[in-house]
Amino acid sequence: xxxxxxxxxxxxxxxxxxxxxxxxxxxxxxxxxxxxxxxxxxxxxxxxxxxxxxxxxxxxxxxxxxxxxxxxxxxxxxxxxxxxxxxxxxxxxxxxxxxxxxxxxxxxxxxxxxxxxxxxxx
Numbered sequence: 432x433x434x435x436x437x438x439x440x441x442x443x444x445x446x447x448x449x450x451x452x453x454x455x456x457x458x459x460x461x462x463x464x465x466x467x468x469x470x471x472x473x474x475x476x477x478x479x480x481x482x483x484x485x486x487x488x489x490x491x492x493x494x495x496x497x498x499x500x501x502x503x504x505x506x507x508x509x510x511x512x513x514x515x516x517x518x519x520x521x522x523x524x525x526x527x528x529x530x531x532x533x534x535x536x537x538x539x540x541x542x543x544x545x546x547x548x549x550x551x552x553x
Contacts, residue, residue, distance in 0.1 A: 440547030453527030461505040464533040469523035
């Protein structure tokens, strides 16, 4: 039922940084977990990171651990993905999602944004 809109994607050189934002509609934002997924050309959609409703629990894919940070500002109904030390293999469409629990499983997410393109050049 919620509408999600990602922003902040673009072109960046390898080693650079980028911050993605995802704005959500509704008045129960803090009740739900939020996640980020990505999909590169010719590949399946993969889990990137997730955060619990209150922000106390986070999960990261091994490929981004130590480089990416997820956070949320419930007063602004917004979740963020801070990406640093970007690599060409991070190039993908990035999607935010809202779900019932903090999970790696995309089936746990009931709403998805349209995605934003991140391109990392070498």
